[in-house]
Amino acid sequence: MQIQFADQKQEFNKRPTKIGRRSLSRSISQSSTDSYSSAASYTDSSDDETSPRDKQQKNSKGSSDFCVKNIKQAEFGRREIEIAEQEMPALMALRKRAQGEKPLAGAKIVGCTHITAQTAVLMETLGALGAQCRWAACNIYSTLNEVAAALAESGFPVFAWKGESEDDFWWCIDRCVNVEGWQPNMILDDGGDLTHWIYKKYPNMFKKIKGIVEESVTGVHRLYQLSKAGKLCVPAMNVNDSVTKQKFDNLYCCRESILDGLKRTTDMMFGGKQVVVCGYGEVGKGCCAALKAMGSIVYVTEIDPICALQACMDGFRLVKLNEVIRQVDIVITCTGNKNVVTREHLDRMKNSCIVCNMGHSNTEIDVASLRTPELTWERVRSQVDHVIWPDGKRIVLLAEGRLLNLSCSTVPTFVLSITATTQALALIELYNAPEGRYKQDVYLLPKKMDEYVASLHLPTFDAHLTELTDEQAKYLGLNKNGPFKPNYYRY
Amino acid sequence: MQIQFADQKQEFNKRPTKIGRRSLSRSISQSSTDSYSSAASYTDSSDDETSPRDKQQKNSKGSSDFCVKNIKQAEFGRREIEIAEQEMPALMALRKRAQGEKPLAGAKIVGCTHITAQTAVLMETLGALGAQCRWAACNIYSTLNEVAAALAESGFPVFAWKGESEDDFWWCIDRCVNVEGWQPNMILDDGGDLTHWIYKKYPNMFKKIKGIVEESVTGVHRLYQLSKAGKLCVPAMNVNDSVTKQKFDNLYCCRESILDGLKRTTDMMFGGKQVVVCGYGEVGKGCCAALKAMGSIVYVTEIDPICALQACMDGFRLVKLNEVIRQVDIVITCTGNKNVVTREHLDRMKNSCIVCNMGHSNTEIDVASLRTPELTWERVRSQVDHVIWPDGKRIVLLAEGRLLNLSCSTVPTFVLSITATTQALALIELYNAPEGRYKQDVYLLPKKMDEYVASLHLPTFDAHLTELTDEQAKYLGLNKNGPFKPNYYRY
């Protein structure tokens, strides 16, 4: 286990990257800059000095089993939650359907995720389904203080605030787990920090834990490593790779956020611009489709011949980056790879070329190579740097090579709704599964539940599903209620 | 003339609407919220009390023939101008081409436009072509103080600041015109206020004036009225209806800004949303194309059967608003008409429906009808109101029905470059025309100049035009240098 924790420390130091995880909500960027600025600044300034850990706070029911920035912000947070509820109909439907049965009755869930209005809707849904919850933040910056306050006010033991120190971070997690007379039997994790804390500090707890639900790429990777090493001692559900989540997080979401991110940062016009998109996976496909539709001329680079052939059939010239680097107006990376855009490429770009990253992390553009004395950096706006060559050439670097769609755009609530619903269903599945169905291994969400998540979101579009007749179901050899496709189906 | 001035007074009172004119630059929205906030707040706060009219300011060359907020902001403004220059290659090309000839040598231009970085590039181009300029703002809110300072610093007599009173407004215009030993011989106007001031106060000036170049719909309308009434005493050029300007201001610009405006205000997802677009002119065509490409389901309403048939052939269901009002997620008006969306429609919309206007003015949505006691207004963000019905239904009203693309988005510099180049060429044309070519009437830009504006912008796209051979030109009966199309050509 010691090695695991060492890994984790290292991970923590990379945290600025981790902010880039794909599950931040619109409210994060919004509330800090915009709608509640007056309220926020009032309360923030008055409280700035004192650490939440040193404050004595009680909610209106007298409880003090929480630790948030300022319980008085609860009302603002409640409004945010109510707005989010309107855009998360699937969770609201779950609440209704489960009103009688309470499929999570008896569940004691400890969670560690971003604390946003959408998470709050998830938590309150879990509560409505019968679960008890305790919650910490999975990121030191992403907590919405107002929302945390609203949750604390309505009785959820929440331990999180914006701007935690590393010590605060682990303290908060510990406060969720290390409780007199309460022991979790389910884990909902985003990044794996909670899981690892329990592994390290309270390994005995796993005896009572029925399962782990993990959302992030990083956390899933850790679980597979544990499993490989034979150290995974409860079933775990990888919800990151469910079909619905993947398509929405990548293809559909990026198709919109590439435009949004570029507009908000540069106010550029897309029509007639030459763009090279590195990588033609789901993210690349979304970016290319959007820019083509807006009148850009798009080139694609790929390493995989199958994706390359798809790019051709979709109408994009497949090139090596070198072939077009001198002529393009925009370079977008979405490969998941490292050093896709090198200093050499950057040297050859034309004046005013925009460079940004939509991929997995901040490794795709070799930003470090631009930190040399002969280049001048000029911050022209938040998230926008001009890097200036000695001859006056400027490169417009967005978000310092971090994820454009998270740094400079927002994730629509609808996408977060898909994720949250998937998490809720995974918890229900693991909690209610007959003993022995799930072993000490990492599982994908059963296809039927993936389909169920999708079906819960159809009413948003007033979409009417067709039902198989008995005769048709028999002809196809399918159950009328699904699952409808073999596991290898590619959608 | 008296009647004219009365009109103008009335117009002035409608000024909040006029802010919505389509030529505001990105810098307006940007600088007030973002990049220069620190600098701006510093200088703004220190100066706030004193009116610029009461201050004694000199530029570094010792001149005090200007009136701006704070001459010390010149450096910030200069940087904005330099950035704009990079995106206005056509004007820069004009400067180069005309270096020898100075086609505006002797021209004394008085101008009244928005004072932005893009206008500054225009003014300095006019200067480089040989003209002397004096300038006022056509709008009391739109002046970028830093840019005005930069212009004053480099020797332009500029009289403008953000937040002028009505009295300031006319005082500034008067300071441009009423000068010892200097009399304008050209007018560049945007809205017609400058023209009308001269008509009213200094009608004799028109004897020396060679022509008026007018950009706005409103100003052009006034000129046609003057012409009809036989009161137009110099030639005027309507640059508003040039092909290039129209296509860029409407079709191409709105195709992008509808998405941008909706995203910045609501962070909504476009995919799967049902949208009704009222009006299928150039603006409507742009909105529909963009939303369709993003996966929305778009309905169109139209009154003109030809445009209606175009909508059909482009793949949109043509409906009456009533037929779909209950089911749509977004209502967008772009008709130029009034009361297209009535209270009755608003009453029938579903919860969370978004309502906004991309059309000509703030008349299209009957916003006034929503100011009734039973409805609650809640401002949730800048430019975003929730109007709440007694039963809890919320309508999301953007920009209070004013132009979404100006209020909540930005106009790309490239579009402004088209306009500015058109203005410059119109000034050159009128100034250099042999006597008698233009009478006391309103003219459209000659098609050849329209084509020239376009050709100056092609290098931006690395676009290579084909030239006719002599044989081909003869076959087509065309001059090799254009114009290439009959006047009625529809593009």
Add this chain to the structure above:
Amino acid sequence: MQIQFADQKQEFNKRPTKIGRRSLSRSISQSSTDSYSSAASYTDSSDDETSPRDKQQKNSKGSSDFCVKNIKQAEFGRREIEIAEQEMPALMALRKRAQGEKPLAGAKIVGCTHITAQTAVLMETLGALGAQCRWAACNIYSTLNEVAAALAESGFPVFAWKGESEDDFWWCIDRCVNVEGWQPNMILDDGGDLTHWIYKKYPNMFKKIKGIVEESVTGVHRLYQLSKAGKLCVPAMNVNDSVTKQKFDNLYCCRESILDGLKRTTDMMFGGKQVVVCGYGEVGKGCCAALKAMGSIVYVTEIDPICALQACMDGFRLVKLNEVIRQVDIVITCTGNKNVVTREHLDRMKNSCIVCNMGHSNTEIDVASLRTPELTWERVRSQVDHVIWPDGKRIVLLAEGRLLNLSCSTVPTFVLSITATTQALALIELYNAPEGRYKQDVYLLPKKMDEYVASLHLPTFDAHLTELTDEQAKYLGLNKNGPFKPNYYRY
């Protein structure tokens, strides 16, 4: 007049080109190859020897005032007409609306057009509106014998068959005009041959003629020449340039027929193919949009900077033909110009490059330059030639450079319906206009009628037009029934 006739002789010799006119119907290509092959071959073969002029034929009512190939084919033709009627709802609606009033009562129309099922629907509509008609073919090849028979059977004096000689052609026209006791008072012409015959042979007839309606580019050109020369002695209506007709004949129709024409001739796959489209007018815009949508990579060449800028904003690289000629898989011309593709270009194309023309005539590709001894021609299918270079390189030339969409595709009935309705309305307008409204000049269709044509076609799409309220009409300064746009509006 003599010069005119000389022109006409020359025109006649160019007739193979004229076949390419844009108004041939689906039935032409169809019936000759497909559906009625058995019937057709039966009757054709039996009659082949005798010229229709030498046959004695009577319809079932005993009339012999017609000359067609074989009156016995009437039943086949009637079925074709009935099918066409279903796709020409606008004309059928006209029939119904005009049942009471008979707006063409007293009209004696002599017509000279392609004789197809769609023309038959037009003729029978004119009849239903009160007119008497006599008809000849405007093209020696395009007559559908079955349809001509059906018209003759139902009492129309029709003089036309497929495969007329030049002498037959003028004989037929003469038989329409030169009748005892009947003199036309309206002319409906397509190409101007009928008009010129009357000018030459029976100039006195024009005293009673109320007007000419002309559809073709060529015929309209002739009329403008006559008008310029002061020789036009009746009003003429140019229906070729009506908005609706232009958009459907060019943009909408070519968007579909470029794909159809290429598929039928070459069975090629569009995805990933590199295509250069010469000319970005309405036809070019249609071709580019379609191919882009199918996954081709499209380059555009243009001479007009405005259209060039449109191509850029629509997402196409603007190039000179030379820059891409070595790499493209397909070359499509739609310029209306000559020698756009020269032998030099053809020499440089890569193996298997497809070359075709969607433009105005067969001049765009210099096909003559390929008739040299070192090149081998191989006809691989109807309308498809391989031209083979000494080194084995093959160019795939479609339709020998004639119009692809007419030679290798079909014009949808819906497009012909637009044209026919426009013709009918133009006839009604000219026939009923109060004296003096139209002078001896060439007129465009009044915008209101253009709008009416459009409105008659909306029901096909179940499209519901919105009506202006009185208040709105007043606000816009418009009549509630249109016209809705200024004449210079570009749609």
Add this chain to the structure above:
Amino acid sequence: MQIQFADQKQEFNKRPTKIGRRSLSRSISQSSTDSYSSAASYTDSSDDETSPRDKQQKNSKGSSDFCVKNIKQAEFGRREIEIAEQEMPALMALRKRAQGEKPLAGAKIVGCTHITAQTAVLMETLGALGAQCRWAACNIYSTLNEVAAALAESGFPVFAWKGESEDDFWWCIDRCVNVEGWQPNMILDDGGDLTHWIYKKYPNMFKKIKGIVEESVTGVHRLYQLSKAGKLCVPAMNVNDSVTKQKFDNLYCCRESILDGLKRTTDMMFGGKQVVVCGYGEVGKGCCAALKAMGSIVYVTEIDPICALQACMDGFRLVKLNEVIRQVDIVITCTGNKNVVTREHLDRMKNSCIVCNMGHSNTEIDVASLRTPELTWERVRSQVDHVIWPDGKRIVLLAEGRLLNLSCSTVPTFVLSITATTQALALIELYNAPEGRYKQDVYLLPKKMDEYVASLHLPTFDAHLTELTDEQAKYLGLNKNGPFKPNYYRY
């Protein structure tokens, strides 16, 4: 085994359906109607009487080890093969690369596929790689006699002609297998008939057989059944489900062929038409994208909520068929299901509604229900029937509900090239695999070979793949030469 054979008999009787398999080439439809009609009719008519089995034929080298319609047609067939070679660069590249090594040296392949020009290129490639081949047709109608002749002439023992009887069919297969002194060691099958013949008649042959490569859905299904039953006695490769084949056979191919099939049969215009597409799998996605791009308004029906959500996000209204059946102009099925369009639906369609099937077989539209006395069938063209209701309503039924894209369109050679290359690589893989790598089971093509097929087709598009650097490969944990994706990757 007996049961298997019984199945097979039944299958044979369903043969008319089997014609619909997706591998027929363009040449089939073409040669029978078009290019070689003269030659074909000459030879066909002269030979019609005699069965090929009763003829004595020799090729120019004196061999008579073949049975084709007419060896004299060899020259025509050779030209077809040469044309196909130009469009199958991947196989030609394989020939070149393998010139030295001969990876199929010693292979004795017996094949049973459609006999077309493309198959001929495959066979001659296998020959060039060192294999000996004997070949029969997998379909009694699909053989191109000229191509079979050309193969026989160049020395391939081919036993196939167009219009075989059932007895002929099995006789031909037997002649391939039952040879003195020659025994196959590889099987290439399309439909499973050859495999089953050997199972039934010569089970001992399997001792020497190294593997089976099977292409069709049906054949693969049979193999899985054999495997399940423990009766599969050699390794088999399912090439039907390779990524590249699936995407090209379904998504990319149908995107084009839906338009082609509808145009060739009905000459309809797509713009403004209302279409319902049943099923949103790969085929449905292709159809919807194409029709949307052409200006149709498209509705989708689905049973699977995930695909349904995709349809929503792609901009299509998801409906039940009943909701739109009265209003649509076209109904397209692509579900793989049965009775998707019932008589009840057909009764409610509007006049002139077009009904067609792009799905798996002829079961989707309940055509049988239309064979009732009160309905009149009228064949208006080849593949086009009007079904007429007593009240005169007509439904336009295409291809009697069979596959539109095979019946009324053609499969581009490029798509067949993908399939053929996949088959060749699968044969090489199985033939050269070290003993024990493949057991007696059904395998998917290794991803690396799937990628190789794709890479061989990239040069067609002048597409340039990027190579991973060593550093990048290490970072990603990939081999630089692939495979590049996990098996569950969805593309």
